[in-house]
């Protein structure tokens with residue numbers, strides 16, 4: 001069987017399984033199995049594949065056909081400048097979260113050694129990207145899930161970036177002093193999760209996706225740990241802009257605003273804990 005035939009078979013199976021991007025996913029998977037880049041794959045399409053390579057590729061195709069996220073099958077995923085290890089223990093880092101990091105870097109610009117807290121770090125994506133792109137930042141990352149912290153630890157070791165990792169439940173409040181608190185908290189309701197794609201509904205950890213109290217809890221507790229004029233940056237669900245902006249204003253954050261992701265939807269909310277607000 002040629003690589004082109006195997007690729008066509010995978011694309012067909014993915015399309016039938018209802019996957020939105022069958023061609024791209026098939027190319028990623030086959031390239032990865034064969035140790036090629038996606039462009040190298042295009043140059044090898046007429047190559048006859050040994051039965052063993054076909055078998056390996058088909059095993060991965062079968063996993064994706066069951067709607068397992070591509071990132072879990074590949075075991076890694078790109079986030080900003082980093083390639084992070086990901087598996088079923090953590091949420092797959094999303095492009096909209098890259099915008100969250102962008103907003104944090106904007107607030108940290110010019111501050112030599114800011115203290116940063118990432119609440120609900122998962123794979124460590126936000127914390128590690130900030131440590132990578134703002135050298136000098138003292139980043140602490142917390143999560144309630146010991147499984148997630150293990151992945152974050154592996155990513156810290158794998159990237160060589162220093163981040164302090166600790167198990168902490170945000171429902172117990174936050175401690176320490178920080179110039180910036182950032183979080184991509186769970187914000188999907190129990191009803192809504194059942195309507196989402198199988199990749200999210202059936203594969204990603206519920207502890208990472210489902211939650212209706214985390215945004216408010218974090219916004220409230222961040223006030224106890226933010227330095228004067230420190231910033232809170234939160235990822236928010238599409239459609240929650242008004243509610244979260246109102247919440248932050250009620251909690252007396254200043255300069256509250258929301259920013260759009262790459263698709264133009266407001267997915268990041270932020271506010272400054274002003275000097276005049278010290279409690």
Ligand SMILES: C[S@@+](CC[C@H](N)C(=O)[O-])C[C@H]1O[C@@H](n2cnc3c(N)ncnc32)[C@H](O)[C@@H]1O
Nearest residue numbers: 093120121122143144145169170184185186208
């Ligand atoms: C949406 S995921 C975000 C993961 C990562 N920061 C990212 O953006 O890819 C939310 C994370 O919050 C963690 N989490 C859920 N409930 C928590 C709690 N009560 N306290 C601390 N972390 C919590 C989950 O384990 C999960 O890793």
